Amino acid sequence: MSLIDYVVVAAYFVVMIAIGIWAMRRVNDQEDYFMGGRGFGKLLQTFAAFGAGTGAHEPIQVGRTGWTSGLSGVWSALMWLFVTPVYWITAVWYRRMRHLTLGDWFVERYQSKSLGAAYAVFAIVFYMFYLSTMLSAIAKFAAPLVGAEEIFGVELKFVLVPGLAAVVIVYGVLGGLTAAYWTDLIQGIFIILLSVLLIPYGLWELVKEYGDPETQGFLDGFRIMHERVSADYFNLFTGPSAGEFPLQYIVALTVLALVGIVVQPHFIATGGGSAKSENEARIGLVVGNFLKRLCTVGWAITALIALALLAGSPELAKDPDYVWGIAAKEILGPLNLGLVGLMLACLMAAMMSSADTYMIVSSALITRNIYVAYINPDGTERENVRVARWTGLAIIVGASIVALTMADVFAQFLLAIQLPIIFAAPFWVGMYWRRANATSVKITITFSALFFFVLPIVIPLISPSLTTDSKWTTTTDRITKTLTRPATAADVAKHEAWVQAIENADGDQDTINQIGAEPPSGALGEEIEIVLRSGDKAIFWSDGVKAVDGEPTYEQVSLVTDGDMTILTERRTGPQKGVGQFNLDIVIYRFFGFDFSDVTKATLESLKLPTRVLLPFLVLIIASYLTPRGNSSQLDRYFAKMKTEVHPDPVIDRANLEAAYRDPSQLDHRKLFPNSELEIQKPRPSDWIGFIGSVAICFVIVGILVWLAQIGA
Numbered sequence: 001m002s003l004i005d006y007v008v009v010a011a012y013f014v015v016m017i018a019i020g021i022w023a024m025r026r027v028n029d030q031e032d033y034f035m036g037g038r039g040f041g042k043l044l045q046t047f048a049a050f051g052a053g054t055g056a057h058e059p060i061q062v063g064r065t066g067w068t069s070g071l072s073g074v075w076s077a078l079m080w081l082f083v084t085p086v087y088w089i090t091a092v093w094y095r096r097m098r099h100l101t102l103g104d105w106f107v108e109r110y111q112s113k114s115l116g117a118a119y120a121v122f123a124i125v126f127y128m129f130y131l132s133t134m135l136s137a138i139a140k141f142a143a144p145l146v147g148a149e150e151i152f153g154v155e156l157k158f159v160l161v162p163g164l165a166a167v168v169i170v171y172g173v174l175g176g177l178t179a180a181y182w183t184d185l186i187q188g189i190f191i192i193l194l195s196v197l198l199i200p201y202g203l204w205e206l207v208k209e210y211g212d213p214e215t216q217g218f219l220d221g222f223r224i225m226h227e228r229v230s231a232d233y234f235n236l237f238t239g240p241s242a243g244e245f246p247l248q249y250i251v252a253l254t255v256l257a258l259v260g261i262v263v264q265p266h267f268i269a270t271g272g273g274s275a276k277s278e279n280e281a282r283i284g285l286v287v288g289n290f291l292k293r294l295c296t297v298g299w300a301i302t303a304l305i306a307l308a309l310l311a312g313s314p315e316l317a318k319d320p321d322y323v324w325g326i327a328a329k330e331i332l333g334p335l336n337l338g339l340v341g342l343m344l345a346c347l348m349a350a351m352m353s354s355a356d357t358y359m360i361v362s363s364a365l366i367t368r369n370i371y372v373a374y375i376n377p378d379g380t381e382r383e384n385v386r387v388a389r390w391t392g393l394a395i396i397v398g399a400s401i402v403a404l405t406m407a408d409v410f411a412q413f414l415l416a417i418q419l420p421i422i423f424a425a426p427f428w429v430g431m432y433w434r435r436a437n438a439t440s441v442k443i444t445i446t447f448s449a450l451f452f453f454v455l456p457i458v459i460p461l462i463s464p465s466l467t468t469d470s471k472w473t474t475t476t477d478r479i480t481k482t483l484t485r486p487a488t489a490a491d492v493a494k495h496e497a498w499v500q501a502i503e504n505a506d507g508d509q510d511t512i513n514q515i516g517a518e519p520p521s522g523a524l525g526e527e528i529e530i531v532l533r534s535g536d537k538a539i540f541w542s543d544g545v546k547a548v549d550g551e552p553t554y555e556q557v558s559l560v561t562d563g564d565m566t567i568l569t570e571r572r573t574g575p576q577k578g579v580g581q582f583n584l585d586i587v588i589y590r591f592f593g594f595d596f597s598d599v600t601k602a603t604l605e606s607l608k609l610p611t612r613v614l615l616p617f618l619v620l621i622i623a624s625y626l627t628p629r630g631n632s633s634q635l636d637r638y639f640a641k642m643k644t645e646v647h648p649d650p651v652i653d654r655a656n657l658e659a660a661y662r663d664p665s666q667l668d669h670r671k672l673f674p675n676s677e678l679e680i681q682k683p684r685p686s687d688w689i690g691f692i693g694s695v696a697i698c699f700v701i702v703g704i705l706v707w708l709a710q711i712g713a
Contacts, residue, residue, distance in 0.1 A: 005341025012345040013167050015186065045284020047188035048357065049270045050291045054191050057134055059299045063323035066303025067316065070233030071709050074300035079253040081296075081701060083261060084289045085694035089687065090262055091272035091281040093431065095646050098657075101361070102268045103369035106423075109430045109638055111630050112438040116369035118445065119423060123265040123365045124395065126419045127358045131399035134355065135161045142325065142344060157404060164348060164355075165400045192291070194346035195298035197339070201331050202305035209309065210489075222712030225308040228489040233304065234709050236702075249602035252609040259613050260420035263427045266361045277648045286694055290701070297705045302327065304709065312493035314500040318515050355396065363392035422448045425616035429624075434639070434677040437630045440623035448616045456542070456581035466582065473545050473576035476604065477557060477597050478536035480568040484529055487522040494519045536572065537601045540587065543580025545572075552576075571597065585611035639679050640664035 058077045065073025099105050103123075107116035142160055203221025207213050210224050226234070237247055261267070270288075272281025306327040313330075315322055324343075332339035367388045372379060379387070425448070426441040459466065466472055498519050505511040522528035536552075538544040547553070554570035561567075585608050589596070596604060640660040644667070647653040660667060672680040 002336055002338075002340075004336065004338040005344070008338045008341030009345050009348075012190075012348070016167055042280050042283045042287075044185060045270075045272070045275050045280050046288040046291070047185040048274070049285045049288025050188045051185075051191065051288075051357070054292050054295065058296075059194060059302075060321060060324055062296060062299040063303045063306065063327075064320045066300050067307055067320040067323050071236050071300060071304065071705075073303065074236075074296060074705065075250050075253070077296045077299070078293065078705075079250060080257055080261075080289070081293050081698050082254050082695075083258045084286060084293065084698065085691050086258060087271070087285045087289060088282055088690040088694050090267075091275075091285040092278050093642070094268055094272040095275055095278050095281040096642050096644070097268070097273065098641065098646070098653075099268065099273065101364045101368055102263065102265055102427075103365045105268070106426070106441075107369070107373075108634075110426070110436075110438040110441055111634055112441075113369075113373050115438060115441060117373060119265075120365035120369040122419060122422060123362050124398075126265065127362050127395060128398045128402055129419075131355050131358055131396070132402035135164060135400060135403035138164065138348060161400050161403050165396045188291070190342075190346040192295060194343065195295035195302075197343065197346070198302045198327055198331055199298060199305065201335075201339075202302065202309060202327065205331050206305065206309055219711070221305070224712070225305055226713050228308040228311070229304065230485065230488045230491065231713075233307065234713065236706060236709075246600070246602050248606050252606035255609055255613060259424045259428070260418075263420045263423040265365060266357050269361055270357060278646050282690065286690075290694075290697060293698075293701050294704075297701065297708065300705065301708055307490055311490040312497045314497050314504055317494065317497040317501040318511070355399075359392045359395050360388075362395045363388040366391040418452070421452055421612055421616065425620045429617065429620050431642075432678060432680055433624075434635055434679060435624045435629065436620060437624060437627055439627040440620055443623040443627075444616055444620040447619050451584055451615070452612065456584055459582045459584075460578070467541075467578040468548070468575065470575070472540045472582075473578050474539055474597070475545060475572050475576075476535045476537045476539065476599055476601070478554060478570045478572070479534050479600075480570070481532040481534075481565055482529060482568070483532075483565040484527045486525050487520070487528045489524060491520060491522070491528060492524055495521045534600060537604055538578065539596045539604065540583050540590075541578035541580050542583060545576040545578050547572075548575040548577050569598075583608075585615075636664040637661050640667055642679070643667040643670050643681060 062074055062077050065076040067073070097105050099108070101116075101120075103116035103119040106119050107113055136157070138160065142156065200218055203225075204213075204218040206221035206224045206228075207216050207218060210228065211220055237250075271285055272278070275281035275284055303323060306323050310316060310323075310326060310330060313326055315326055328340055328343040332343060367384055371387050371391075372384060376383070422445055425444055426436070429436045430441070495518070498515065501515050502512060505515065520528040520530055553573050555573050557569040557571050559566070559568050586596075586604075588611055589607065599607075641657060644656055644660045647656055668674060670681050672678070672682050
């Protein structure tokens with residue numbers, strides 16, 4: 001990075017801190033600090049949803065999966081696309097709750113302070129791991145932009161992680177949600193720049209490098225991209241990684257995301273709770289998330305351009321995680337316009353726009369559902385805001401410590417996104433069914449925590465013989481597909497980069513193992529042999545199995561020829577040892593006689609959907625029938641509130657609520673199933689029109705992605 005790049009980054013930090021100081025003057029009470037006075041309109045709600053929902057790890061993740069899986073790799077982030085229409089419905093829920101935290105909702109709906117406290121603890125763990133993922137990611141991916149792994153002899157992450165945390169703490173802790181939302185507006189613009197900046201410059205670089213800049217424009221870069229990259233990289237559901245994201249896996253990911261996303265703690269704010277009205281809540285949440293989906297399209301196209309342009313990079317042969325950093329350095333660096341600094345600021349914005357909101361929402365939960373509920377119920381507004389600022393600081397510091405001490409970024413991310421399973425069923429059922437009660441929810445939370453998180457770790461510890469029992473160490477069949485096709489320029493460059501990376505490793509075996517297998521070798525246009533290997537996936541162990549006697553051995557199951565492709569099926573032999581957690585949800589299938597030997601990795605992951613979604617709901621429903629009901633009058637008040645449309649004027653809204661509380665039965669005509677315990681409301685025209693329109697936009701976005709990828713084909 002040059003001096004102008006550092007100036008751009010420094011200016012960005014100064015503006016963020018200035019907004020925090022400005023917003024601090026506007027904070028008078030908890031509602032101001034945690035919800036910005038519920039005065040945000042469509043623009044700020046849109047960019048709040050957009051910023052909070054877009055993490056620094058996502059463009060990098062799409063860059064990596066695009067590099068390895070082609071266009072189908074976009075589903076590593078686009079899996080949320082078909083969840084978006086549901087936000088048109090859920091945004092109304094969060095606004096009608098009229099709460100400052102989702103912990104408050106659990107307290108009111110289930111008449112239990114302890115459930116609010118339990119949810120607050122969940123939020124702390126969730127955000128420490130989720131934020132640590134972003135901090136770890138940005139520290140790693142900034143290395144190519146900065147051009148060094150160390151600064152003044154100190155590893156880059158030990159400088160960058162505390163620095164980013166400090167800036168977030170200053171403007172977030174001082175200014176609360178108002179500061180977070182105004183910075184999200186600016187950071188949202190930066191994220192959009194991040195998503196599109198490399199596309200025109202990258203296409204033009206392709207023309208300069210492999211075309212004729214005198215007679216061709218940057219759009220000709222699309223044609224050059226297709227000439228240099230094999231056609232299988234442009235398939236949306238299959239690709240060069242033997243179908244890493246097939247349709248059934250995408251559907252499973254979408255359903256899991258839908259079930260869990262509604263209880264992520266920040267949704268009480270960005271999901272609509274801080275908006276002026278229900279209309280602002282809906283438009284902000286849906287439009288903000290569709291903006292993210294469009295940015296995801298930009299990330300996928302950027303990854304394909306980078307593959308065409310940078311396939312010969314030894315650094316990327318070693319680690320595709322560096323796609324964004326190296327692309328920015330190679331494409332934007334020579335221009336010396338401060339664009340590399342802008343790209344780094346954009347990447348920081350993707351992280352910070354999420355971190356600030358998460359920090360404030362978490363501090364709200366600790367303050368209201370632990371401090372006020374159990375420690376100081378009579379605290380003043382000033383005291384509560386002060387506690388919130390200190391707890392917000394502690395959460396960011398905690399996330400930073402996890403980021404600096406936990407080496408496995410992906411493990412941090414996986415743990416974070418699976419945690420909402422614990423509270424998902426109580427939320428969904430509680431929204432619609434009166435019979436669900438506090439005792440049944442506690443039973444469900446305990447079951448989910450034990451079954452999905454505790455027992456998978458504990459069982460191998462108390463029964464180590466399971467790890468070597470042949471009944472539990474089986475794997476799926478290894479499938480090797482071999483085909484031939486003409487070598488593209490990217491194929492040639494990738495092999496050259498692999499050779500260079502091996503030479504640079506200088507015999508270090510750990511580095512050589514990280515680089516991976518040798519890619520196909522051949523001259524441009526020459527027939528090369530492509531080997532696609534899949535399967536050999538441990539069925540019951542999270543981290544796989546390893547052969548007890550050294551390298552794994554295989555026996556042939558079948559060998560068939562399908563046109564120009566040869567398909568070899570093999571099965572592991574010999575004693576194996578399971579590694580990691582024991583997959584209890586897959587064990588259930590074993591007792592019903594399922595044979596997993598011939599399923600793909602994606603199908604195996606998809607089979608976790610029924611257990612992770614259905615089991616908690618089943619436990620909650622059964623437990624609800626076996627335990628005492630909640631207080632009927634309090635339930636009447638709660639559901640009357642959820643049927644009362646929010647008025648933008650707080651005084652009028654309060655009067656409407658009081659009228660509903662006096663006679664909750666006057667709103668029963670809005671129930672879809674009268675005289676039942678189901679509290680599903682009749683959909684209004686605005687409900688189903690907005691939902692159907694959102695579904696249509698999903699297909700439009702997929703169409704835009706396919707159209708862009710096929711330009712120049």
